[in-house]
Amino acid sequence: MKKHITIGVLFLSTLIFGQTLPKIDSIIKQEMKSDKIAALAIAVIDSGKVVHLSANGFRDIKDKLPATINTPFHIASVSKTVTNLAVFKLVESGKIDLKMDINKYLPFEVKNPFYPNDIITVRDLLNHRSGIKDDSEIYEPFWNIPKGDSPFKLGNFLKDYLSEDGKQYKKDHYESDSNYKSFNYSNTGVALLGLIVEQVSGMDFEDFCQINIFKPMEMTNTSWFLKNLDSSLVAKTYVHHDAIGLVFKGHNGYPDYPGGQLRTSISDFAKLWAGYLNVENSNFMLTPITTKFITPSPRIAQEGFFTWFLTSINSHLYYFHNGGDTGASTVIAIDVYNKRGIIIFSNSEVRLNKLLSKIEKKI
Incomplete structure (x- = not known):
């Protein structure tokens, strides 16, 4: 049989x-x-x-x-709805400004090499309009051969990926088309939101979510990392x-984990x-x-949905x-x-x- x-x-x-x-x-x-x-x-x-x-x-x-x-x-990309909540916790307290250049919050510079005078805002990241692209050559080994939690620190990985002096940096990690601020789904952009939360809060992203989201909501079986759960369960x-x-084939895990x-x-x-x-x-x-503000009574003409889509x-x-x-x-x-x-x-x-x-x- x-x-x-x-x-x-x-x-x-x-x-x-x-x-x-x-x-x-x-x-x-x-x-x-x-x-x-x-x-x-x-x-x-x-x-x-x-x-x-x-x-x-x-x-x-x-x-x-x-x-x-x-x-x-x-839960794969449904995770992004939680990253959204973490960002807005800091927006609500006045520590993050949606219209601000993300470089105000980062320990390294992120600039589109094709449009170096343009800024990328927190709102751009939330709405997948940052012009930051996902590099399948870098990500596919994590997607196709799951090995659990990635050994890379979020900040180190993103610096290597996005900063000009990074080990994995490519100009092609950014959109070159003049319409680059139009919608383009970006896991890397959402991961960058996680790093912004870390930098602004002074906590690891996991710790911030546990303290501000998971524990207050009594979510006892939730974590960004397999290592923090009983893997047998x-x-x-x-x-x-x-x-x-x-x-x-193995438990999933990757360096851009907030995405x-x-x-x-x-x-x-x-x-x-x-x-x-x-x-x-x-x-x-x-x-x-x-x-x-995040999810008003929906209307088709609304501009952007802060990570969410309307259907x-x-x-x-x-x-x-x-x-x-x-x-x-x-x-x-x-x-x-x-x-x-x-x-x-x-x-x-x-x-x-x-x-x-x-x-x-x-x-």
Whole structure:
């Protein structure tokens, strides 16, 4: 019997943990019939309340260890929504100015060599309009052969990558087109936001997030680094091969980690965004003025979304972000007006938009 057929049988015996809705459970049950999915963790927020919280499948297929609502998943680029919160914590306290040249906050100079007289602002980084590019030759070894936490310090890596005297510096790390301030998705730019947080706060990015976000929100199964979690409890990330089924290639990690390395449980992440949506009635880490500035009642003509994207799901507008990495697929959608949210984590490479749409129809 092929391995992926065996895995499919195992899925049927897994347990769901947490508060669940039958109408959501039925959708998940259908999804879990796929032999390409190791686990799904899902949270649904409606009218500001977490109404569904579940985990199905395995965090470790070989040892048949189930995923639970407390299992940390690698959430890939959905991590950027948390980097956004860290930046705005310092914006709120007046320590970061969105319109300021980022060089005011950095220990080395960052200049586009093709437009040396132009400045790059914090707002540019948040909106992916900095002109800073991702170099696939540098990043692909980390993406394709996961080896866990990167040994590189964030500041050292970014200096080598962006500073003229850096060991990995190339002019091509910056856009040369005259329209370079138009949108261009940049993991490196978001990593630079993490470094700005470090420089302004005087703390490592992980420590800043733990003190200002994770601990206040009681997110006990969340960290930017695998080393700070019990690795036996972390969801392994699986890729699918037709001949043998789901295969674990290793835990993800890379030097630009504020752009996509966060590991968190569905319970922790649901708690965070329920707090965000209920900011006026909760002890959230930001004020209502700040959250409304980041995600105002959405309108198509709005300029920039501070890391978020705007999308229509079943004719309703949501702030949206997804993530994908080796063995990881994630998505979050929040409706700030109706205080709704949908969060989906998978430790497999699957497309989640259809599942997101199906769930949205049920709330």
